[in-house]
Amino acid sequence: MAAKANILIRKGRVIDPASGRDDVADLLIENGRLTRIGASLDAPGADIIEADGHWVLPGLVDACVHLSLPGSGRTGDIASETRAAAAGGITHMAAQPDCGPVDSTAVVRLIREQAGQAGFARIMPIAAMTQGLQGEQLAEMATLAKAGCIAAGNAGRRIASALVLKRCLEYAATFDMPVMFRPQDSALSAGGCAHEGPVATRLGLPGIPAIAESVDLSRDLLLVEATGVRAHFQQISSRQSLRLLREAKQQGLPVTADVSIQHLLLDESALEGFNSYCHVIPPLRSAQDREALLEAVADGTIDAICSQHTPIGSSSKAAPFPATRPGMAGVDTLLSLVLELVDEGKLSLTRALDAVTAAPARCLGIQAGQLETGRPASLCVVDAQSRKDYGEHWLSAGNNSPWRRAVLKGNVKLTVCQGKVSWLTD
Amino acid sequence: MTLAPSSRVQLTDDGKLRHFLTTEHLPRPLLEDILDTAASFVDVGGRSIKKVPLLRGKTVVNLFFESSTRTRSTFELAAQRLSADVLNLDIAKSATSKGETLLDTLRNLEAMAADMFVVRHQDSGAPFFIANEVTPNVAVINAGDGRHAHPTQAMLDMYTIRHYKGGFAGLKVAIVGDILHSRVARSQVHALNTLGAEEVRLIGPKTLLPVDAEALGATVFTDMAQGLKEVDVVIMLRLQKERMDSALLPSEGEFFRLYGLNNDKLQFAKEDAIVMHPGPINRGVEIASEVADGPRSVILNQVTFGIAVRMAVMSMAISGQDSVAAQGGAHGS
Numbered sequence: 001m002a003a004k005a006n007i008l009i010r011k012g013r014v015i016d017p018a019s020g021r022d023d024v025a026d027l028l029i030e031n032g033r034l035t036r037i038g039a040s041l042d043a044p045g046a047d048i049i050e051a052d053g054h055w056v057l058p059g060l061v062d063a064c065v066h067l068s069l070p071g072s073g074r075t076g077d078i079a080s081e082t083r084a085a086a087a088g089g090i091t092h093m094a095a096q097p098d099c100g101p102v103d104s105t106a107v108v109r110l111i112r113e114q115a116g117q118a119g120f121a122r123i124m125p126i127a128a129m130t131q132g133l134q135g136e137q138l139a140e141m142a143t144l145a146k147a148g149c150i151a152a153g154n155a156g157r158r159i160a161s162a163l164v165l166k167r168c169l170e171y172a173a174t175f176d177m178p179v180m181f182r183p184q185d186s187a188l189s190a191g192g193c194a195h196e197g198p199v200a201t202r203l204g205l206p207g208i209p210a211i212a213e214s215v216d217l218s219r220d221l222l223l224v225e226a227t228g229v230r231a232h233f234q235q236i237s238s239r240q241s242l243r244l245l246r247e248a249k250q251q252g253l254p255v256t257a258d259v260s261i262q263h264l265l266l267d268e269s270a271l272e273g274f275n276s277y278c279h280v281i282p283p284l285r286s287a288q289d290r291e292a293l294l295e296a297v298a299d300g301t302i303d304a305i306c307s308q309h310t311p312i313g314s315s316s317k318a319a320p321f322p323a324t325r326p327g328m329a330g331v332d333t334l335l336s337l338v339l340e341l342v343d344e345g346k347l348s349l350t351r352a353l354d355a356v357t358a359a360p361a362r363c364l365g366i367q368a369g370q371l372e373t374g375r376p377a378s379l380c381v382v383d384a385q386s387r388k389d390y391g392e393h394w395l396s397a398g399n400n401s402p403w404r405r406a407v408l409k410g411n412v413k414l415t416v417c418q419g420k421v422s423w424l425t426d
Numbered sequence: 427m428t429l430a431p432s433s434r435v436q437l438t439d440d441g442k443l444r445h446f447l448t449t450e451h452l453p454r455p456l457l458e459d460i461l462d463t464a465a466s467f468v469d470v471g472g473r474s475i476k477k478v479p480l481l482r483g484k485t486v487v488n489l490f491f492e493s494s495t496r497t498r499s500t501f502e503l504a505a506q507r508l509s510a511d512v513l514n515l516d517i518a519k520s521a522t523s524k525g526e527t528l529l530d531t532l533r534n535l536e537a538m539a540a541d542m543f544v545v546r547h548q549d550s551g552a553p554f555f556i557a558n559e560v561t562p563n564v565a566v567i568n569a570g571d572g573r574h575a576h577p578t579q580a581m582l583d584m585y586t587i588r589h590y591k592g593g594f595a596g597l598k599v600a601i602v603g604d605i606l607h608s609r610v611a612r613s614q615v616h617a618l619n620t621l622g623a624e625e626v627r628l629i630g631p632k633t634l635l636p637v638d639a640e641a642l643g644a645t646v647f648t649d650m651a652q653g654l655k656e657v658d659v660v661i662m663l664r665l666q667k668e669r670m671d672s673a674l675l676p677s678e679g680e681f682f683r684l685y686g687l688n689n690d691k692l693q694f695a696k697e698d699a700i701v702m703h704p705g706p707i708n709r710g711v712e713i714a715s716e717v718a719d720g721p722r723s724v725i726l727n728q729v730t731f732g733i734a735v736r737m738a739v740m741s742m743a744i745s746g747q748d749s750v751a752a753q754g755g756a757h758g759s
Binding site: 196197198199200201202203204205206207209273274276315318319320321322323 | 435450527528529547549550551552554555558559571572573574575609612636637638639641642
């Protein structure tokens with residue numbers, strides 16, 4: 001299929017959480033733009049995709065991925081990982097600044113070039129907030145924004161002091177640049193690799209207490225209030241944090257938040273037997289935390305669900321648990337796992353899809369995640385009922401996922417990213 | 427890597443020991459079997475020829491990623507008394523410091539036709555990783571992993587308790603000191619509960635108690651007088667000097683005043699209570715000399731029993747592995 005051929009997607013169930021649309025309709029893509037959504041469209045010469053019985057969704061927006069650039073210690077490359085994302089219906093992904101790090105226009109250009117050449121997904125880099133992510137001196141945030149970074153952050157790395165952080169936020173606010181926070185107090189989490197709770201106690205794993213997150217979050221929120229910067233909090237994991245976020249939102253602070261999909265599906269019990277695939281930061285917390293996070297997604301305290309995709313080579317996971325690298329590969333399974341939450345009755349279908357499309361786009365302040373006519377088309381066609389055997393169809397170079405061999409609902413048939421077909425199965 | 431639960435990894439399909447990684451989830455008859463087998467070896471140490479041929483022709487490799495002269499020596503002695511060939515590798519100073527991964531080191535050793543790895547490692551779960559993912563057909567004996575488990579130490583303590591108390595029914599046992607960092611305490615709690623002790627108590631300041639310590643299967647006390655009340659056994663843990671540097675304790679002096687075992691505090695326990703310590707002891711820090719050298723102390727006997735218990739575990743694990751091999755199975759690989 002030619003890159004910019006006209007495409008007519010027929011008779012799919014069109015679900016667009018941003019507009020509230022949920023009906024059977026045809027969609028027409030002409031010259032890469034979504035031109036019409038309606039009944040019985042006619043488009044002579046267009047490639048026809050029969051989507052009868054399938055869903056047509058906006059392309060997924062993943063608010064947190066870790067890219068594999070040389071030197072990042074991760075496996076795969078931008079092409080392999082964006083292709084895996086496209087196969088999972090993802091069209092837009094925000095990349096953490098810890099590959100490189102993203103503190104110079106050269107790195108931003110490299111990422112954009114590689115993503116552009118691969119053409120599977122749009123990568124939106126987040127700028128390093130401090131030079132080399134060292135947490136001491138300001139990075140050239142304005143220059144990086146001009147080069148294409150959509151926000152600034154420090155990828156969860158330590159910032160030297162409240163003073164440095166305050167200045168980072170003031171500087172970002174000067175250019176109305178959103179700031180991405182990953183709250184985790186470095187002293188309270190030092191040396192830890194598992195949620196401080198009964199499982200870590202039994203397994204003798206050094207703990208990371210829930211307050212490592214909430215102590216840092218409360219300080220961050222006070223600084224956000226003081227500086228007026230737009231803030232997005234990533235990978236919230238504990239219920240104490242949710243109380244703080246609710247208060248902040250009620251006060252009208254310009255604050256949004258996301259959670260990674262694994263924290264909605266797994267808890268600390270997944271570590272039994274020293275399962276290093278479940279070694280992630282922040283750690284998988286208690287069953288009560290997991291329930292509270294699900295409620296927070298349902299009620300909107302948490303806006304978005306992300307993959308926190310971190311592809312790691314198998315040798316980095318083949319070691320005693322505390323010595324393994326934290327992280328899970330997640331772009332392959334994000335959509336399937338979100339549908340799992342719908343099947344379990346934890347989230348409504350609309351809210352679940354909103355949390356991986358329009359909501360993260362809002363958090364990131366980008367135009368994406370909805371089916372808008374007149375704009376470059378980014379969408380996916382999903383056979384939501386048939387199951388996908390990830391043992392056979394895994395594309396990320398990182399095998400580090402507990403769902404690496406799972407069979408899950410949700411088969412992406414077609415992904416169109418900015419008018420271009422990025423994924424198509426027979 | 428997804429590792430199978432501890433109980434399944436350690437046992438053959440018909441329930442025999444093939445690795446010894448943790449006391450948790452092992453059935454009571456098996457723990458009793460270890461103690462009974464050890465009893466039969468205690469006499470060996472008293473003979474003029476101290477060897478039995480159970481492990482003749484087998485190669486035991488002591489893999490100590492964390493150095494420990496004492497524990498390594500008792501394992502070495504136990505292996506020699508079973509007539510095994512013993513290779514001591516002080517990995518802390520060799521291969522892995524040259525950048526070789528743990529995986530590569532182990533595969534190399536497996537290729538040398540080792541039959542048993544005795545593993546000590548600073549990371550919790552390391553012996554599980556080895557038994558599960560690397561060398562399932564080499565018997566793995568955990569000689570201490572991180573804060574997780576030290577099952578042979580726990581079993582020699584169980585042996586000592588049974589020796590002096592006749593059994594476990596109705597016993598109250600207090601474990602005192604740095605519970606947070608103690609692999610010994612964790613293994614003791616599981617073994618005591620499985621063997622039928624009435625109550626296991628953990629005593630220490632909150633900075634040295636793990637979060638949700640009750641989840642181990644114990645009651646928690648922060649006061650010595652209350653915690654030692656009417657106990658039959660007092661197990662003191664060694665306090666590492668570095669705890670003072672990481673703001674867990676103000677001083678050795680204050681720790682000794684509050685939690686150090688002297689004759690006054692021992693009054694709270696039952697009159698016939700015994701005092702144990704996994705060693706090496708810090709006199710005047712966690713235990714006073716008057717108690718360590720006193721009539722209730724059984725600390726030196728623990729060391730004697732340690733060799734017999736390790737002989738028991740080693741011979742049982744080798745026999746479990748042999749039975750798997752005889753069935754032609756590489757089960758677990």
